[in-house]
Amino acid sequence: MTRLLILDNTPRQLEVIRDLALGVGFAPDDIVIAETSEDAERRLRAVAEQREAPFQIAVVDIHLGDGLEDAGVQFIPTLLNSQHGCKVIALTMGCPDSDGVRAIAHGAADFISARWGLPWYELLERKLSIFKALVEGTKFPLSV
Numbered sequence: 452m453t454r455l456l457i458l459d460n461t462p463r464q465l466e467v468i469r470d471l472a473l474g475v476g477f478a479p480d481d482i483v484i485a486e487t488s489e490d491a492e493r494r495l496r497a498v499a500e501q502r503e504a505p506f507q508i509a510v511v512d513i514h515l516g517d518g519l520e521d522a523g524v525q526f527i528p529t530l531l532n533s534q535h536g537c538k539v540i541a542l543t544m545g546c547p548d549s550d551g552v553r554a555i556a557h558g559a560a561d562f563i564s565a566r567w568g569l570p571w572y573e574l575l576e577r578k579l580s581i582f583k584a585l586v587e588g589t590k591f592p593l594s595v
Contacts, residue, residue, distance in 0.1 A: 453586045454481045454504050455579075456530070458491045458523065459512040459542070467572055468510055475580040488515060488526040495533045506534045507586040508579065511559070512542045513550050521550065527557040538582045540575065 455477050457468050465484055472482050483506070485491035497503040509530055513523040527539055541554035541562040551562030561578060565571045584591045 452481055452504065453477065453508060453583050454483065454506045456483050456485065456491065456494065456506040456509040456537075458485045458488065458509065458515070458526065460486050460515045461512070462486075464512070464542075464544070468575065471572060471576045472579055475576060475583060477579075477583065488522050488529075491526060492529065495530065499533055506530075506537050508582050509534070509537055509539045510542060510575070510579075511539055511554075512544065513554055513562075514544075521553070524550065524554050524557050527554060527559055531558045538586070540578055540582070542571070542575075544571070 455472050457465060459465050459468065465486070469482055469484065473479065483494055485494055494503065498505050511523045511527060511530070513521055515522040523541065527541070530539065531537060539559040541551055541559040543551040543554070543562055543564040551564055554562050560582070563571050563574045563578070581591055
């Protein structure tokens with residue numbers, strides 16, 4: 452069982468990310484969606500209180516609209532302090548790549564930018580598949 456936390460404030464993007472995760476083998480009950488950093492922090496407290504299993508992978512949108520320009524970046528250390536070994540993929544949709552570099556400096560394992568001109572959802576699907584295989588100790592899928 453690999454648990455995934457998705458933190459994004461855009462309903463359509465949340466739906467796409469959830470569908471990608473289901474497509475690479477995440478169980479529906481192992482996908483947790485949060486639309487704000489406060490909501491995500493509540494889920495982390497539930498893990499700390501042992502009411503929920505820990506997260507091994509997280510997809511975090513850098514700009515959440517929480518009032519802070521980079522609320523997602525600021526959330527990454529909080530996530531990693533409570534979920535040791537969690538692999539974080541930061542999404543920088545429409546943001547400069549320097550925001551992705553800042554996310555990595557704050558502990559993200561990788562970032563995806565929509566500004567690269569590549570279909571971000573294909574890149575995310577591939578990264579979710581690879582990180583899931585890493586967490587579960589299985590072979591990397593050759594294709595998704």
